[in-house]
Amino acid sequence: MKTFHINLKGTPKRSVIVCRKNVLTKQLKDDLPWLKAGGAMIFTDSNVFSLYQRKIKVLDLPVFVMPAGEEYKTEQTLFALLQAMAEAGLRRSSALIALGGGVVGDIGGLAASLFMRGISCIQVPTTLLAQVDSSVGGKTAIDFCGVKNLIGAFHQPMYVYADPDFFRTLPPREIRCGLGEIVKHAALNGALFEKLLANRGRLFDLGFLSELVPENIAIKAEIVRKDPNETGLRRCLNLGHTTGHAIELTKGDLSHGECVLLGLLYENRIARKYLATDEAYLDALESLIRTVLVCDVTFDAEEAARLALHDKKNMAKDTVSLAVPTRKGEFAFLDLNFSDYVHALKEIGKAL
Ligand code: NAD
Numbered sequence: 001m002k003t004f005h006i007n008l009k010g011t012p013k014r015s016v017i018v019c020r021k022n023v024l025t026k027q028l029k030d031d032l033p034w035l036k037a038g039g040a041m042i043f044t045d046s047n048v049f050s051l052y053q054r055k056i057k058v059l060d061l062p063v064f065v066m067p068a069g070e071e072y073k074t075e076q077t078l079f080a081l082l083q084a085m086a087e088a089g090l091r092r093s094s095a096l097i098a099l100g101g102g103v104v105g106d107i108g109g110l111a112a113s114l115f116m117r118g119i120s121c122i123q124v125p126t127t128l129l130a131q132v133d134s135s136v137g138g139k140t141a142i143d144f145c146g147v148k149n150l151i152g153a154f155h156q157p158m159y160v161y162a163d164p165d166f167f168r169t170l171p172p173r174e175i176r177c178g179l180g181e182i183v184k185h186a187a188l189n190g191a192l193f194e195k196l197l198a199n200r201g202r203l204f205d206l207g208f209l210s211e212l213v214p215e216n217i218a219i220k221a222e223i224v225r226k227d228p229n230e231t232g233l234r235r236c237l238n239l240g241h242t243t244g245h246a247i248e249l250t251k252g253d254l255s256h257g258e259c260v261l262l263g264l265l266y267e268n269r270i271a272r273k274y275l276a277t278d279e280a281y282l283d284a285l286e287s288l289i290r291t292v293l294v295c296d297v298t299f300d301a302e303e304a305a306r307l308a309l310h311d312k313k314n315m316a317k318d319t320v321s322l323a324v325p326t327r328k329g330e331f332a333f334l335d336l337n338f339s340d341y342v343h344a345l346k347e348i349g350k351a352l
């Protein structure tokens, strides 16, 4: 078992992250005695519910189940959940337990931030992506008006319970998606980068991935601690994401993690074009990305660039703001005007 405490700079808030097996048992309630007083509700999706319903029922709490999938990360699901929370009689002292991947975690976190102006949220992430990234750090959101994560709030989870046993039921594609965010962390952290390169043959090994979870949480937690509300440093966690989110909206058949990998591939090459970089390092990073990525790497550059212009991370009108890798463990922020960005995407697409 490994536990992390994130004491958030400039606020009295903190988040506790526990990595341990066998989370979905009665012990969860015993660990959190205040749940008994305030009451709690479980929010999950249809896939996780059908796989884990026996264990969920042991907790003896009201459950709200959303249909699985990014296409349901909508205001309809959010308001249906808020209604279920009201009907279950949750109070200010209650907690919402978000049991699932990043979609459940993002909607659950947002509902917890809104209900009665904010109740506690406990994240129980069940995908690799959610354990290494989305359950940590308090970003919550729904997609809105065709833009990823347009409506959201920062609402730090009171607890995160990361249990590697959940990986046993994950399809290989979901492991690949989680590796997308792990490779992103490796682009920010030289030690993790070396470890992934040295263990290329074990990237899909569940034992190795369980080892990587606390390491990735520690990398993210340190960045979130310093900049919980993304006023500066935390923007580095968006590496690969500006282009990745635009591709996600352009190519509906790809998942978030796959698009992050594609975004990393393109932004790696954009960095070489515009900045002084370590070419040998970026070659090695590209080959690591390609070890994990198996999808078609081309997309409609014009459409993706137009969508990237709506990204909430952009610093100015008609500008696309990127966080890009430059050297081992180093990154830079780069603002490109629209025409340079479209041109770069087209040129890279042709060369890949
Ligand atoms: P997801 O939540 O859609 O889960 C992927 C699939 O795996 C779903 O079909 C789900 O039902 C299924 N699943 C979940 N747990 C399972 C298990 N243990 N066994 C079998 N199947 C299981 O997607 P995701 O990849 O976990 O998360 C992607 C989402 O996270 C995106 O919406 C993205 O925007 C968001 N995200 C948020 C942050 C953040 O900081 N808040 C960071 C990264 C990504």
Ligand code: GLY
Binding pocket: 133, 134, 136, 137, 139, 234, 237, 238
């Ligand atoms: N996934 C980006 C962040 O948490 O800031």
